[in-house]
Amino acid sequence: MDQINHYSDMIVELLVGYAPKLAGAIITLIIGLWVVKRITAGINKLFEKRDIDASLRPFLSGIISTLLRVFLIVSVLGMIGIEMTSFIAILGAVGLAIGMALSGTLSNFAGGVIILILKPYKVGDWIEAQGHSGTVNSVQIFHTILKTPDNKTVIIPNGPLSTGSLVNYSTEPTRRVDWSFGIGYGDKVEDARAILLEILAADERIFKDPAPFVQVSELADSSVNLATRVWVNGGDYWAVKMETMEKVYNAFNAKGINIPFPQMDVHVHKN
Numbered sequence: 001m002d003q004i005n006h007y008s009d010m011i012v013e014l015l016v017g018y019a020p021k022l023a024g025a026i027i028t029l030i031i032g033l034w035v036v037k038r039i040t041a042g043i044n045k046l047f048e049k050r051d052i053d054a055s056l057r058p059f060l061s062g063i064i065s066t067l068l069r070v071f072l073i074v075s076v077l078g079m080i081g082i083e084m085t086s087f088i089a090i091l092g093a094v095g096l097a098i099g100m101a102l103s104g105t106l107s108n109f110a111g112g113v114i115i116l117i118l119k120p121y122k123v124g125d126w127i128e129a130q131g132h133s134g135t136v137n138s139v140q141i142f143h144t145i146l147k148t149p150d151n152k153t154v155i156i157p158n159g160p161l162s163t164g165s166l167v168n169y170s171t172e173p174t175r176r177v178d179w180s181f182g183i184g185y186g187d188k189v190e191d192a193r194a195i196l197l198e199i200l201a202a203d204e205r206i207f208k209d210p211a212p213f214v215q216v217s218e219l220a221d222s223s224v225n226l227a228t229r230v231w232v233n234g235g236d237y238w239a240v241k242m243e244t245m246e247k248v249y250n251a252f253n254a255k256g257i258n259i260p261f262p263q264m265d266v267h268v269h270k271n
Helices: 002-049 057-079 085-101 103-118 158-163 189-202 234-255
Strands: 126-129 132-139 143-147 153-157 166-168 174-183 213-219 224-233
Touching: 002 057, 103 132, 103 143, 103 153, 103 158, 132 153, 143 158, 153 158, 174 189, 174 234, 189 213, 189 224, 189 234, 224 234
Parallel strands: none
Antiparallel strands: 126 132, 126 166, 132 143, 143 153, 174 224, 213 224
16 A cells, blocks of 8 residues: 555656646647748748749748758657757768768759759750750759750759759840851952841841841951851741851852862872
């Protein structure tokens, strides 16, 4: 009977000692979960205002919510007297091991987050990066998918894309088209320039301001090269570039302007 009374007294002491801590921990947990929920909702609204990519919002808000809940649980367990030092050390070691094992994947994930936030390119842009060029078909959390003009699919990890050099040809609405047209040394530069300016002026896709530029750029081995530059809308770039070369070729032939090509003279000496 005395032993039962002893255990009863111990239980009562424990309840009296831990009841306030347990009650405080429960109240802290309830209030903390409510605060985490409110913070997560506020972050989602902030993402919407900042126009963060819709596919990225769940990832970011989920990570933030999980981290806040972990911190809350650790704090609550500490309030009721549970030693968390060893637990945190083990958790850190496990996290380090997982991070080392998935370093490449995590790098691509981080790169995807950076790309979706900073938006150096978007779906529909023509880019050149990592030795590939094409139209951006989709931007995923780990990879960016390009479509080449011959309908090939190129999958590029986001890690190198976020840290390497990248050329985006679709950022600006206008682009400059450059050619180098060669004429023979016996031909008049003025005549060739007049033909080029006439062709360029007749194309409505080519801007009048800035005006087309045609000047001698090089006295090459077998030709006088004329640097020719015009400005067009980005969507007209390739059509103007290729169609103009065909027009110039036909016009030079019709006007008697020689288009030099590499030649080799072979002299045979008979003893």
